[in-house]
Amino acid sequence: MNITNGLYIKKFLRRLIPSLFTLLGISLVSFMLMHLAPGDPASMMLDPKLSLQDKALLKHNLGLDQPLWTQYGHWLGHVLRGQWGYSYVSGKPVLRAIAERLPATMILSVSSLTLILMLTLPLGLWSGYRKDTGFDKTVTLLSFVGMAMPTFWLGLVLMLIFSLKLDWLPTSGFLEPGLETSSFWEQSVAIAQHLILPLMTILIGSLAGLTRYYRFETIGILTQDYIQAARARGLSETRILFKHALKNAMLPMVTLLGLMLPELVSGTFVIEYIFSWPGMGQLGISAVFARDYPVLMGMLMMSSVLIIVGNWLSDVAYRWVDPRIS
Amino acid sequence: MSLKVENLSVSFSSGGHTVTAVDHISFEIPDKTIVGLVGESGSGKSVTAMSVMQLLPPQAVLSGSILWKGQNIMGLSNTQLRSIRGSEMGLIFQNPLAALNPVFSVGNQMIETIVLHQNVSTARARDIAIELLQKVQIPDAALRLDHYPHQFSLGMCQRLMIAITLSMRPKLLIADEPTASLDVTVQAQILTLLNDLKEELDMSILLISHDLGVIAQNCDEMLVMYLGKLIEKGKPSELFKHPMHPYTQALIAAIPSPFSKRSEVTHVLKGDIPSPLHLPSGCRFHPRCPKAFALCSEKEPRLEPVCGREVACFLATEATSNSR
Numbered sequence: 175m176n177i178t179n180g181l182y183i184k185k186f187l188r189r190l191i192p193s194l195f196t197l198l199g200i201s202l203v204s205f206m207l208m209h210l211a212p213g214d215p216a217s218m219m220l221d222p223k224l225s226l227q228d229k230a231l232l233k234h235n236l237g238l239d240q241p242l243w244t245q246y247g248h249w250l251g252h253v254l255r256g257q258w259g260y261s262y263v264s265g266k267p268v269l270r271a272i273a274e275r276l277p278a279t280m281i282l283s284v285s286s287l288t289l290i291l292m293l294t295l296p297l298g299l300w301s302g303y304r305k306d307t308g309f310d311k312t313v314t315l316l317s318f319v320g321m322a323m324p325t326f327w328l329g330l331v332l333m334l335i336f337s338l339k340l341d342w343l344p345t346s347g348f349l350e351p352g353l354e355t356s357s358f359w360e361q362s363v364a365i366a367q368h369l370i371l372p373l374m375t376i377l378i379g380s381l382a383g384l385t386r387y388y389r390f391e392t393i394g395i396l397t398q399d400y401i402q403a404a405r406a407r408g409l410s411e412t413r414i415l416f417k418h419a420l421k422n423a424m425l426p427m428v429t430l431l432g433l434m435l436p437e438l439v440s441g442t443f444v445i446e447y448i449f450s451w452p453g454m455g456q457l458g459i460s461a462v463f464a465r466d467y468p469v470l471m472g473m474l475m476m477s478s479v480l481i482i483v484g485n486w487l488s489d490v491a492y493r494w495v496d497p498r499i500s
Numbered sequence: 501m502s503l504k505v506e507n508l509s510v511s512f513s514s515g516g517h518t519v520t521a522v523d524h525i526s527f528e529i530p531d532k533t534i535v536g537l538v539g540e541s542g543s544g545k546s547v548t549a550m551s552v553m554q555l556l557p558p559q560a561v562l563s564g565s566i567l568w569k570g571q572n573i574m575g576l577s578n579t580q581l582r583s584i585r586g587s588e589m590g591l592i593f594q595n596p597l598a599a600l601n602p603v604f605s606v607g608n609q610m611i612e613t614i615v616l617h618q619n620v621s622t623a624r625a626r627d628i629a630i631e632l633l634q635k636v637q638i639p640d641a642a643l644r645l646d647h648y649p650h651q652f653s654l655g656m657c658q659r660l661m662i663a664i665t666l667s668m669r670p671k672l673l674i675a676d677e678p679t680a681s682l683d684v685t686v687q688a689q690i691l692t693l694l695n696d697l698k699e700e701l702d703m704s705i706l707l708i709s710h711d712l713g714v715i716a717q718n719c720d721e722m723l724v725m726y727l728g729k730l731i732e733k734g735k736p737s738e739l740f741k742h743p744m745h746p747y748t749q750a751l752i753a754a755i756p757s758p759f760s761k762r763s764e765v766t767h768v769l770k771g772d773i774p775s776p777l778h779l780p781s782g783c784r785f786h787p788r789c790p791k792a793f794a795l796c797s798e799k800e801p802r803l804e805p806v807c808g809r810e811v812a813c814f815l816a817t818e819a820t821s822n823s824r
Contacts, residue, residue, distance in 0.1 A: 399593055406591035407586045409586075418604075421603045
């Protein structure tokens, strides 16, 4: 038991140490690029009418007048001690600024990802099984139409139909101002109502990709000998498709899910912007416009950590679902 | 008579071309016999096997009839065929590793089959599976049941396939090149196993092979195919002694003998098997036939009875009609 534990720790460290170097590299490159890009926070923050002296003073106070290397060292030193700095715009601690935006993004991303997976797998499997039939052609056509419609346009059209014409759903936002103190149940219902339109917009645009992917996988799998062999054993078509083909078609999903992990928290700018959804996408884009370096670095580092963790998790999970990899 | 195939034709159309892989063949497999089907790659052996099980892809066009115990199973749906597949006819493949689903344990696949066909509980099915693995001589059967296909050697995988097929107690076993991917020693073990099981279960076997030695040792009857046509059929002992069709003669002459010198091996057929897209006129074998004459390229010889067997060659039928 101790030996296996030791082995796991050794494996874990072997994975962890290079990852730390990767993170260090990412932070260095992004820090430098960010500061070398034109524009500076001081001019974004201040009234243009203020004097150059005031601007220089602000820059000095933020430490932006020091050499880049010193600034980076300063940032890194603080981060290693768990201090991520304060937003230039709101003055909030970076971690709190992110934590405030995370729930809205997660509600949208987790629900959309869950629905995408639940819809694309059966659609793709069945399209592949019924290749070139009316069902398959309809799914293909509709999913491509969905993919071809630009998100911003589709979002506005849905808003026009369901909010303005039919008046079924709210146009945008997350929670009405009056509801902050109401019960959890009332808040959930309100958020759910606001969620439907952005969720539909995401779904319509992203069903095509995975459906086509599963269709293609299924077509390939159904020509395999083990499917013929299963049929030769008299197994039912349902069992062949939803047991023997399904598990094989699902294997690559593990990798895809790992790659999608960072997307779950980074949010989508276009959707969040159109529907005034107070998520990470909005935070990120406003931080870019304001040259809010501490917030940007915080978000970047969070995504990087999640990319690395996602990769690692998908490796572990792959080993768990595919017996051929040990 | 368990299986009777009459005028079976199979063609595939792709890109505007139609390729006829099997052309009007008829044969029978009586109870408790082993029938061998030989021919080069591309002669239509596997397509024949797959059409008997109705397992060809949907783009295959079949005609003729396949009678199983008097019932024509041609064109039945997958659902209708479920009562025949497995419990009446079993199939083992050339590549046993590919025939097992890589992501389920061997036990899982065996138990699923046993539960379906023997109507027993999962726990009982597991015991039956262990017994079957012991029967096909897989050591540590109880332990091996939880292993995955890739953890077995090819020979072991073929034993597993045989064990799974046997759990369904089929009356006809279709073995499509069951030993082609195996070592010679393993090959002999598998064939012995099949022969023993045939006796025990009173099965018939359709044994497909390109290896004439395998056919000669194991079969009661042998069918020779060339480019989708049956060209000779009869008892292996007679066919080996006096092959009548020049193609059968060439096949037998091409068997390497450990006693012949390299320079003596001259019986090699000219050229390759022609593309089924451009079939030769007349007898399909005439462009490669050392004994071809004018008539061969004009008229197609029919499979006709000659001295207790059937041959599709003008030379064979002529020789017998002259002698009468």
